[in-house]
Amino acid sequence: MSEKLKVVQFGLGPIGMASARLALQKPGMEVVGAIDIAEHLVGRDLGEVLGLSESLGIEVSPDASAVLEHTRPDVVLHTTSSFLSRVEDQLMTCIRAGANVVSSTEELFYPYYRDPEFCDRIDKAAKEHGVIVVGTGVNPGFSMDVLPLTLTGICADVKKVRALRVVDASHRRGPLQRKIGAGLEKAEFEKLVSENKLGHIGLLESLLAIADGLNWHPETIDEKVEPVLAQKAIKTQFVEVQPGQVAGIRHTCVASINDTPVIELELQMYVGAGDPNDSVFIDGDPPINMRIDGGIFGDTATVAALINTAGRLQGQAPGLKTMLDLPVPRAFL
Amino acid sequence: MSEKLKVVQFGLGPIGMASARLALQKPGMEVVGAIDIAEHLVGRDLGEVLGLSESLGIEVSPDASAVLEHTRPDVVLHTTSSFLSRVEDQLMTCIRAGANVVSSTEELFYPYYRDPEFCDRIDKAAKEHGVIVVGTGVNPGFSMDVLPLTLTGICADVKKVRALRVVDASHRRGPLQRKIGAGLEKAEFEKLVSENKLGHIGLLESLLAIADGLNWHPETIDEKVEPVLAQKAIKTQFVEVQPGQVAGIRHTCVASINDTPVIELELQMYVGAGDPNDSVFIDGDPPINMRIDGGIFGDTATVAALINTAGRLQGQAPGLKTMLDLPVPRAFL
Structure with a gap:
């Protein structure tokens, strides 16, 4: 890699734009390209798109x-979709470009269970090139997987790992408020859940990574x-929720192993959540009772995780990796 | 490495004995040898020494x-001394044995500042073989270095890292209670501090690792x-402390950089500490306010860190490493 890390931003949704902005602020990074297929973005200057x-x-x-x-970047910051099935071609294009x-x-945070063949193809191509x-982020990627697992690192024995994340969605971006069903009636919520159209993506991945x-x-x-129903009316920048409607x-x-729960992950994400926090409880020797007061603010943390991970790849063996394979996380300043 | 990790215990003080005991409990480990020079141990069976x-x-x-x-172990669990100057020959013997x-x-947790030549010699020999x-443990090795650094992994910016560890030494082993001066008069304490005979070893190493x-x-x-003076009389299994005497x-x-503190580590370790905890405060974006209630129990955690780290070396590149170079910590169960 060159002395300054050359990066290309692939995807310019809200997370991608924030990622590009943060990369531009890093003295150790140079943004050399930007990719998006959205018609209203194509052909425009990245500075203008980012509001600079x-x-x-x-x-x-x-x-x-x-x-x-054309740009030969060291790292692509990839922020286009939540799903493996939609990103394989994009990943392959990056891999083939070295x-x-x-x-x-x-x-992608822990893809081995959902699609082992995808993993084989990506791993093989990555090693070849x-x-x-x-894959990284705050959740999945940190608060409900990397952090709990790290805490077991000083345990002589572990019987159960429990992680709780409570997020007040009021201060998060609009798409996220809609993704958790804020403002829906309970019946609409349940219909959408049954169609797999609501819910957080990646909780299963967090659990599988801890198990692994x-x-x-x-x-x-x-x-x-399940829905969390609003106790009182709440109005955010993006939605209005009446009492009895879904808040998130x-x-x-x-x-479970032998009918005994060994990993329990619980994510509460709703507008008006009163006591946001990230907590980890390890039933082990020694026991661990950790709490991050106020929780980790997700939008910033996800973008930071991308940049910080990009800064930590040098010297690592090639292939499809998870955050658990890489050295201890740290900020890339 | 063989399927079961073959380990030799080098050093049979309190930590070494606990380490050997834990290794014996691990289905994935096989204890194949034990080294100590203490006359009362030499020639005795390890099971007897451990009280099995x-x-x-x-x-x-x-x-x-x-x-x-004779035993060709995969890993030596080395627990003989706190100081680089006393362990070089021992480490070299292990390295040469492969x-x-x-x-x-x-x-050894972060030896680069204290003795760069030592590091060069060890790194060169380790790579050769x-x-x-x-080096690992809970402190240094986890609560005031690896854990705070890990938490910066989701920060877009970091202005200051502060870690606080408050340990109630009443429940810790005798040598530790003496190492913190419990039961001394203030003047004796200060004399011993001026002679470098009191204090925690490794706090500087934690700080340097975070900075790096x-x-x-x-x-x-x-x-x-500085001494923490007892407010009231305290009696532990090992010492008696009168009011006004040193509790720890x-x-x-x-x-500091530009006269501004950027890393602050504070370890309070005294008998009768009321509210033990491990806390990390990151002045960053996002800010992080983490607390482990009750703190991490040190004697168990140090031994667990040894075993868990031993279980995580496979596939890593050879050389002198720190915990920051290795993948995310986790329990070896």
Whole structure:
């Protein structure tokens, strides 16, 4: 890698724009290209798209291959979709261009269970081209997987890992408020849940990563998405919620061995959540009772995770990786 | 490495004995040898030394080379001394025998500042023989370095890292209670501090590891060891402390850049500490306010860190490493 890390931003939704902005602020990074297929972005200067006062001389292009061929980045910051099925071609294009990929694709944080063949293809191609592909973020990617697992690192024995994340969605971006069903009636919520159209993406991935890290083989995994109903009226920048309407989700994922729960993840994400926090309880020796007061603010943290992970790939062996394979996380300043 | 990790216990003080006991409990480990020079241990069976009901067929030997040559372990669990100057020959013996070393030597957690030549020699030898040498533990090794640094992994910016560890030494082993001066008069305490005979070993190492991880270059580092005086009489299994006598230490280490503190570590370790905890405050974006209620129980955690780190070396590149170079910590179950 060159002394300054050359990065290309692939995807310019809200997370991608924030990622590009943060990369531009890092003295150790140089943004050399931007990729998006949205008609209202293509052909415009990245500086203008990001709302900066100056143009950057970087034109947003829909042609990933051409941008990568032309700019030869060290790392692609990839922020296009939550789902493996939608990103394989994009990842392959980056890999073939010899660029490492750090992606916010939630399913990529721990893809081995959902699609082992996808993993084989990506891993093989990445090794062939000497690059790393890794999925990261705050959730999945940190608060309900990397952090709990890290805390077991000083445990002589572990019987159960429980992680709780309570997010007040009032201060989060609009798409997220809609993704958790804020403002829906309970029946609409349940219909959408049954169609897999609501809920947090990546909770199962967090659970599987913890199980893998501890070499546990869960016999059953129970996943549930329930509505949290508003007690009083709440109005955010994006939605209005009446009492009795859905304020957001309570999403749980529990892994059991011998009918005993060994991993319990609970994500509460709703507008008006009173006591946001990230907590980890380890029933182990020693026991661990950790709490991050106020919780980790997700939009900033996800973008930071992308940039910080991009800064930590140097010297690592190529292939499809997870955050658990990489050295201890740290800020890239 | 073989399917079961073959380990030799090097050093049979309180930590070494606990380490050997834990290794014996791990289905994935096989204890194949034990080294100590203490006359009252040499020649005895390890099972007897550990107070187990059965003999293990492992004789404690003072001859490290012979034990390692004979048993060919994957990893040596090394627990003999806190100081680099006292362990170099021991580490070299392990390296030459082709064994990885996981050590509780506090100064080895981040040895680059204290003795760069030592580091060069160890790193060169380790690479020559294809093994890893790493220092670990809970403090240094986790609560005031690895954990705070991990938490910066989701920060877009970091202005200051502060870690506080408050330990109630009443429940810790006797040597530790004496190491913090419990039961001394204030004047005796201060005399011993001035002779470098009291205080926690490794706080500076924790601070330097955080600075290195964040690519910060502190201009000044202030280290202070002060007594915490007992408010009321306290009696533990090992010492009696009268009101006004020393109950333990308050050890601080502060790194500054441009006269601004950027890393602040504070360790309070005294008998009768009322509210033990491990806390991390990150002045960053987002800010992080983390607390482990009750704190991490040190004696168990240090031993667990040794075993868990030993379980995580496979596939890593050889050389002198720190915990920051290795993948995310996790329990070896």
